[in-house]
Amino acid sequence: MIPAAFDYHSPQSLDEALSLLQRHAGDAKILAGGQSLIPAMRFRLAMPSVLIDINRLDGLRYIEERGDHLAIGAMTLENALEDSPVVRSSYPLLRDTAVVIADPLVRNMATVGGNIAHADPANDHPATMLAYGATVVVKGPKGERSIAIDDFFTGLFENAMAEDEILTEIRIPKPAASSGGAYTKFERKVGDYAISAAAVQLRLDGSKVAEARIGLTNVSAVPMRAKAAEAELVGKSISDAVVEAAGKAAASECDPSPDLRGGVDYKRDITRVMVKRSIEQAVARAKGGK
């Protein structure tokens, strides 16, 4: 399967990439890791006439804590998240997610920014970034702006960026004390998309849940937060009944499509279980566990 022909550009700076994108707005696609885009081009689901390859922009590859947040350059490879000491020590939800994205070969090419910008509800980072309440930083001809993750995903494969903007950075708020998070994914085999997966980030105040955000993977047309499930947790002391209620709420508010991975009822029930497992793990971590 051969992609349709296209013009290829390999800018050496972000400004050069932005000016190319402006010149070809509407016709161009940004090539990041290419692990979703190139297969889509091979199937001719995507036929951009211009590709702007930003893999030479090494300045967009970094993971660093800055004040109140973790800044991740858009071109950071997934395998760099796996290897990052700060991710391992302080962002367990992100670490859980990084190690189950596709497979190790794909993670050697795939980027964090690409995973998010693609706005595929089957991708894993959207749910995780929704749970973290992350901020997406984009740059365009008019300069830089920040988009709250809750406003970022606008449709299936659609996001809030303008055609002449490039995603440059993702900012994850530094978790407060007594916080914990976890990502649990149910997949047929390594490398497949999730049947369902749940990202949970919460903060405890004594025995009660002070804050909770939950993102779901591949059970809706647009990456979604499970707000009804969150509401079942906040202000409550964690018990089996509370966790079950949150799982059931997520199962009922998600909107999966039937496919080879299963029917609707099955996917709802798997969602219930994924949400419960992630909550339990997040609570254990908030209490100091691994």
Add this chain to the structure above:
Amino acid sequence: MSEHEVTLTVNGESVTRSVEARTLLIHFIREDLSLTGTHIGCDTTSCGACTVLVCGKPVKSCTMFAVQANGAEIETIENLAAGGALHPLQEGFWEKHGLQCGYCTPGMIMSAKGFLAENPNPTEDEIRQGISGNLCRCTGYNKIVEAIQYAAEKLQDAAAGGE
């Protein structure tokens, strides 16, 4: 349609070619360079039969354009027995019967070479994770894991000054 001149190192030799932008690295390797040891399996970024090392990292060469490899160092399965002697990984697959039909083997070996360079003494679980992007429909994987364990031990012995 755009043509681009690329210069890259393949198995230690510098090559310069003109390629169409849409040429995938796997097609460049097999058709332009006639290195047919690297296989095309699924054509959909799933199976890993096309795995090569790009600057030391194992990647799926069906999911990268040749033009992106400009300036890169590529290593394919053909490089492993350079000089005629089998590489310890090839020897491991031979000794431990790590293949049946052999179609996935070049990809398996290149994946293993990539992760053994980072983790020379992997646990069985780490080996299984390391090859989890490579599908084998014959062996059930156990013999492949044994082959990689064999190679890891042999490579470590050599690194420790054995042999």
